[in-house]
Amino acid sequence: MQLFSKIPNPREIRRKLGLNQQDFWSKIGVTQSGGSRYESGRNMPKPVRELLRLVHVEHIDLARVKHEDFEIIEYLKQTHPDLYKSLKKAVSAQAKQSDATVQL
Template sequence: MKESLSERFARHLSDIRAYRKQTAPNQTKFWEMVGVTQSGGCRYEQTRSLPKPVAMLLALREMGLVSAAQLLEAKALVEEVEPHLNKAVALEETRTQRDRLKIQRALKELDGLVDVPGLDEIRNKLRDGLPT
């Protein structure tokens, strides 16, 4: 009986080192096409399970929907736009810093107030809301 695609892929994933040896000249070339370093790939081959996105890329290749060359092209494209992805992270960090400063200023203003009912509760809520 012929092995199904899912059975064959499960077999490959269960021994990712053997699969890699069948499909690529070396560790670096194999793992590079799915965006993993050689050392990271080595860890996956030894003990760690594959992250789902990596397994999905390998599945696309196994299904014949993308070639190794296309995966490398996609990797290059992502690396090219990566600075734009990092800008989004930087913007979020800036917002978090702004929020932290606003809360700290409000706490300083509250420190000047004395004998206001519920003030300690307000301070605690503000402190709890400080982003880390």
């Protein structure tokens, strides 16, 4: 999914995860009433969309991400682009293998 891409239907994502509005929206710092407005079609700001994508679509635990992690990623991209691409490809292959195992 592209960074800041439109989240088509946050209500559908929430329901697939089996969460109520309070639990779903509080994980990204949005009140239940604010989340309800987004689910009803109100325009969602880019930062909220990105947090929704990271937490509920990509399943990233934001409590575990540190600023240093982003610095390391940027350093690796700039100084060792081939290694970065290789690691990215390996992680993607591992995720696909995990998904295939879960589906069995």
